[in-house]
Structure formats: structure tokens, C-alpha cells
Amino acid sequence: ARERSARADRLESLGQLAGGVAHDFNNLLAIILNYADFLADQVSGEAADDLSKIRNAAERAKSLTGQLLLFAKREPTQVEIIDLNQVVIEADELLGRTIGENVRLVCRPSAGSMPVRANRGRLDQILLNLVINARDAMTDGGVVVVETDVVTISDGPAAPLPPGRYARLTVSDTGCGMTAEVRDRLFEPFFTTKSADRGTGLGLATVYGIVGDAGGTIGVESAPGIGTTFRILLPSATPTGDTPADPSSGELAHG
Numbered sequence: 431a432r433e434r435s436a437r438a439d440r441l442e443s444l445g446q447l448a449g450g451v452a453h454d455f456n457n458l459l460a461i462i463l464n465y466a467d468f469l470a471d472q473v474s475g476e477a478a479d480d481l482s483k484i485r486n487a488a489e490r491a492k493s494l495t496g497q498l499l500l501f502a503k504r505e506p507t508q509v510e511i512i513d514l515n516q517v518v519i520e521a522d523e524l525l526g527r528t529i530g531e532n533v534r535l536v537c538r539p540s541a542g543s544m545p546v547r548a549n550r551g552r553l554d555q556i557l558l559n560l561v562i563n564a565r566d567a568m569t570d571g572g573v574v575v576v577e578t579d580v581v582t583i584s585d586g587p588a589a590p591l592p593p594g595r596y597a598r599l600t601v602s603d604t605g606c607g608m609t610a611e612v613r614d615r616l617f618e619p620f621f622t623t624k625s626a627d628r629g630t631g632l633g634l635a636t637v638y639g640i641v642g643d644a645g646g647t648i649g650v651e652s653a654p655g656i657g658t659t660f661r662i663l664l665p666s667a668t669p670t671g672d673t674p675a676d677p678s679s680g681e682l683a684h685g
């Protein structure tokens with residue numbers, strides 16, 4: 431457990447560092463774009479072409495730092511009691527269309543409702559990032575299954591989280607899987623095996639941060655050539671607003 435929390439600390443400080451750098455870069459890029467706009471009125475011909483290349487590159491850089499800032503953002507978002515099953519049902523309708531021809535999305539929310547204390551937009555983000563990664567891992571087609579169920583964690587020295595009821599979100603794919611080396615690093619910000627125009631390496635770092643903030647944990651199982659399964663546990667919230675487990679005492683809780 432000590433090893434895991436050192437790892438959580440390391441990821442947390444990497445995130446803060448990345449956020450600080452992104453913030454400064456964003457300001458510098460705004461200056462570059464400002465001057466490029468200013469110059470655009472004064473040049474023509476080849477110089478105008480060159481200038482528009484500078485502008486485009488700066489715009490791309492700005493969109494990257496924007497993603498980075500989104501990832502690093504630790505300011506509290508509005509948290510409410512949300513039915514995780516409803517999030518899954520709506521994701522089924524939305525993502526089903528964007529996921530591609532040869533990849534099938536199967537959503538199996540548990541019966542009834544699964545209240546968790548979280549921010550709606552951030553829960554959507556978790557599902558989006560995991561499903562997009564699953565799609566990217568299945569270039570030859572396959573199935574991604576999204577499921578929910580309830581698990582109870584009892585007290586004990588090996589318990590990964592405080593005792594109580596948890597909502598479990600499982601996203602599994604039949605994709606390329608990953609090696610142990612990739613598995614060890616996949617939550618690190620900027621770690622990606624994708625080409626620069628496809629991956630930022632921020633998707634899972636973002637998911638990790640959101641889950642930690644909500645007092646939960648995320649685990650992964652993967653086998654090269656067979657597929658990958660992500661499991662997320664979030665403290666279950668009763669409709670009255672009580673959580674059986676205090677999120678702030680969760681080992682991975684931060685922010």
C-alpha cells in the first residue's frame with residue numbers, strides 16, 4: 431500500500447508540474463497568436479503563407495495546452511448525486527454512433543440505480559476516454575463492454591479502500607492488450623504509444639485524477655493479443671446524500 435501511495439504522489443506532482451507549464455505556455459501562445467494576427471494585415475504572398483503556418487502550429491499547441499489544463503484542473507467541480515447507470519445508458523446512445531463501423535459497444539448497466547457522488551461531466555469524461563482507448567486498441571474490430579455492479583468492501587488490512595458499498599464500472603475490450611511495461615506507465619501524464627497526432631497521453635491520467643478525487647480506485651488487467659479490462663470503484667452514495675465511506679480518507683484521494 432505504501433508503494434501505491436508513493437506512486438499516487440508522484441502522479442499528482444507530475445500533474446501539478448504539467449498544469450503549471452501548460453498555464454505559462456498558454457500565455458506565451460496567446461502572445462504569439464496576437465502578433466501573428468497583427469502581422470497578417472501587413473504581409474502578403476509567401477510571407478503570408480509562412481505566417482499562416484506559424485499561426486496553425488500555434489493554434490495546435492494551444493489546443494494541446496488546453497487539454498493539459500483540463501487535465502490538471504484541480505479546482506472543485508460541482509458534485510452531486512448521480513446515477514452511474516444513467517450515465518452508462520446515455521453514453522450508450524452517444525458513443526454508439528462515434529465508435530466506428532467494426533467496433534461494437536455493449537452497455538450492461540445493473541438493474542436499478544447506482545448513486546455516486548461525482549460531477550456529471552467528469553463521469554462522462556471517464557467513460558469517453560476509456561471507450562475511445564478501447565476503440566483505438568481494436569483496429570481490426572471487436573467488442574467493448576461497459577458494465578456496472580455493486581461491490582462491498584469489508585474491513586481488513588488488505589482492503590484497497592475504506593469498508594463500505596461501492597459502485598463498480600467495468601470497461602473491457604477485445605483489443606490488442608498491452609505489455610507489462612505499458613501497463614506500469616499508462617496512468618502517467620504524457621505516456622502514450624500512439625502517434626503524436628492521435629495520442630496525448632493525457633486520457634488515462636485524467637481518468638486517474640477524477641477517480642482519485644471521487645475517493646475511488648482504478649485497476650487494469652490486460653493481456654497482449656487478448657484484451658484489456660479497466661475496473662473503477664466509486665463510493666456508493668445513498669439518495670439522501672450520505673456516503674458510507676468518506677471519500678477524503680480514500681488512499682488515492684487527492685486534490
Ligand code: ADP
Pocket residue numbers: 559563564567603605606607608612616617621622623624628629630631632633634635658
Ligand atoms: P492516449 O490515448 O492519448 O495515448 P492514454 O493516457 O489514454 O493516452 O493512454 C495511454 C496509453 O495506454 C495508450 O497510448 C495505450 O498504449 C495504452 N492503452 C490505454 N488504453 C488501452 C486499451 N484499452 N488497450 C490497449 N492499450 C491501451
